[in-house]
Amino acid sequence: MYEKITPPTTGSRITFSNGEPIVPDNPIIPFIRGDGTGVDIWPAAQKVMDAAVQTAYQGKRQIDWFKVYAGDEACEVYGTYQYLPEDTLQAIKEFGVAIKGPLTTPIGGGIRSLNVALRQINDLYACVRPCRYYPGTPSPHKNPEKLDVIIYRENTEDIYLGIEWRQGSEIGDRLIKILNEDLIPATPEHGKKQIPLDAGIGIKPISKTGSQRLVRRAIKHALRLPPNKQMVTLVHKGNIMKYTEGAFRDWGYELATSEFRQECITERESWILGNKEHNSDLSTEDNARQLEPGYNALTADKKAQICQEVEAVLSQIWETHGNGQWKHKIMVNDRIADSIFQQIQTRPDEYSILATMNLNGDYLSDAAAAVVGGLGMGPGANIGDECAIFEATHGTAPKHAGLDRINPGSVILSGVMMLEYMGWQEAAELIKKGIGDAIANREVTYDLARLMEPPAQPLKCSEFADAIIKHFSD
Ligand SMILES: NC(=O)C1=CN([C@@H]2O[C@H](COP(=O)(O)OP(=O)(O)OC[C@H]3O[C@@H](n4cnc5c(N)ncnc54)[C@H](OP(=O)(O)O)[C@@H]3O)[C@@H](O)[C@H]2O)C=CC1
Ligand SMILES: O=C(O)CCC(=O)C(=O)O
Numbered sequence: 001m002y003e004k005i006t007p008p009t010t011g012s013r014i015t016f017s018n019g020e021p022i023v024p025d026n027p028i029i030p031f032i033r034g035d036g037t038g039v040d041i042w043p044a045a046q047k048v049m050d051a052a053v054q055t056a057y058q059g060k061r062q063i064d065w066f067k068v069y070a071g072d073e074a075c076e077v078y079g080t081y082q083y084l085p086e087d088t089l090q091a092i093k094e095f096g097v098a099i100k101g102p103l104t105t106p107i108g109g110g111i112r113s114l115n116v117a118l119r120q121i122n123d124l125y126a127c128v129r130p131c132r133y134y135p136g137t138p139s140p141h142k143n144p145e146k147l148d149v150i151i152y153r154e155n156t157e158d159i160y161l162g163i164e165w166r167q168g169s170e171i172g173d174r175l176i177k178i179l180n181e182d183l184i185p186a187t188p189e190h191g192k193k194q195i196p197l198d199a200g201i202g203i204k205p206i207s208k209t210g211s212q213r214l215v216r217r218a219i220k221h222a223l224r225l226p227p228n229k230q231m232v233t234l235v236h237k238g239n240i241m242k243y244t245e246g247a248f249r250d251w252g253y254e255l256a257t258s259e260f261r262q263e264c265i266t267e268r269e270s271w272i273l274g275n276k277e278h279n280s281d282l283s284t285e286d287n288a289r290q291l292e293p294g295y296n297a298l299t300a301d302k303k304a305q306i307c308q309e310v311e312a313v314l315s316q317i318w319e320t321h322g323n324g325q326w327k328h329k330i331m332v333n334d335r336i337a338d339s340i341f342q343q344i345q346t347r348p349d350e351y352s353i354l355a356t357m358n359l360n361g362d363y364l365s366d367a368a369a370a371v372v373g374g375l376g377m378g379p380g381a382n383i384g385d386e387c388a389i390f391e392a393t394h395g396t397a398p399k400h401a402g403l404d405r406i407n408p409g410s411v412i413l414s415g416v417m418m419l420e421y422m423g424w425q426e427a428a429e430l431i432k433k434g435i436g437d438a439i440a441n442r443e444v445t446y447d448l449a450r451l452m453e454p455p456a457q458p459l460k461c462s463e464f465a466d467a468i469i470k471h472f473s474d
């Protein structure tokens, strides 16, 4: 029973089997309009999705939208501080697939992120954010078309778990005392380090389960991509945060080389096999020398370790992966987080799926969206095993709210992801064609118009939606 909302009287539920949605022809889909520019973006996006479904299926399929509330709008309906009403959570749980506009999160104090809460409550552990280029989209980059990546961001843990204590709080001070006086001195590798007494404290949990289920989804996605895009890059700052970010990398490789042994090759394995393929008489030590830059300067222990690695790879996978067979497998490699920010700009075509932890993926998805045209073109999905919520990468962009000027492209493209997730490919294709043609025709909102050479006359948010629909059929 809902307190203040009523589901549509027509339509039925999307259910799940083995993590996959089973979609009726008339699914009920809850939507959250969103704060700020949500008032502009949502109606435009809904109009485009409805028109695409109608054009593609001529009434045989339709979405029965179910309006639910979160953020400022929820407080208007449910009362002060009722930012995420139980009704909304229940509706998303009941109907399984939802779509939302952006929601405001105050900085410093106040409520914690409703967006993050929705992901955590529904265990939507994979945040999937594709960044690909639509021809004609203006970009600050010379070759934006070379970037075609999908960010797979772990979505439930890392510092987004929100376990932190304010500077000067009683528990925060107690924790610092315990760490300084007990736990740090008991850990020899920490030496004489001490946490400043006036520090705020945050906890960064990265679990093996959370990391591996994310990487598992990323690899399964890579298996569905064309051969030249079958790559998964584990993004981490494991040189600095060894037991959280470094562990994410190690657990990622462990998963790839156990659960997906036949399908995957790691970058280092490919080098070892490649060295041997190049020269079948190559000794283990010469292979190790080619594998590891600066091998000759290493300690004997380190050299022995690398030789062991070479031998293990050759004995374990030469038969199944050697003689070039590895070239037809999913390449799993890793890159340090700061480096990947420059790599997506300098060598974009070398990357495909970027598997990240929560914070790195948050940063990286805005940066990658900028390369292909900005936040107006950045869609996303939060996917779990029994629920999915689609939402754009960007936030509420408050300075543009209510002006009918913001680019609805990201929510519309999030709708495309939703339609594809539902198996409604024909409707998804229509929208992609509509957006592509509108951009090629210079019918765009202010954000893209101002970057075009010469600048285009900007359309309103609602006009851009109409232009997309118009291009379904030309
Ligand atoms: N999932 C969610 O709901 C998210 C919510 N947020 C929240 O949103 C609020 C505002 O965050 P803020 O840091 O300003 O980031 P925003 O992403 O909301 O906006 C930053 C800037 O990005 C550009 N932009 C954003 N959306 C679009 C769009 N649809 N079309 C074109 N350009 C766009 C605009 O740039 P310009 O003005 O230069 O054109 C805008 O001023 C915060 O409360 C934040 O917590 C943030 C991210 C995600
Ligand atoms: O929830 C928020 O306010 C910000 C979240 C965010 O930036 C994101 O998920 O990309």
Ligand SMILES: [Mg+2]
Pocket (backbone or CB within 6 Å): 362, 363, 366, 393
């Ligand atoms: Mg973000």
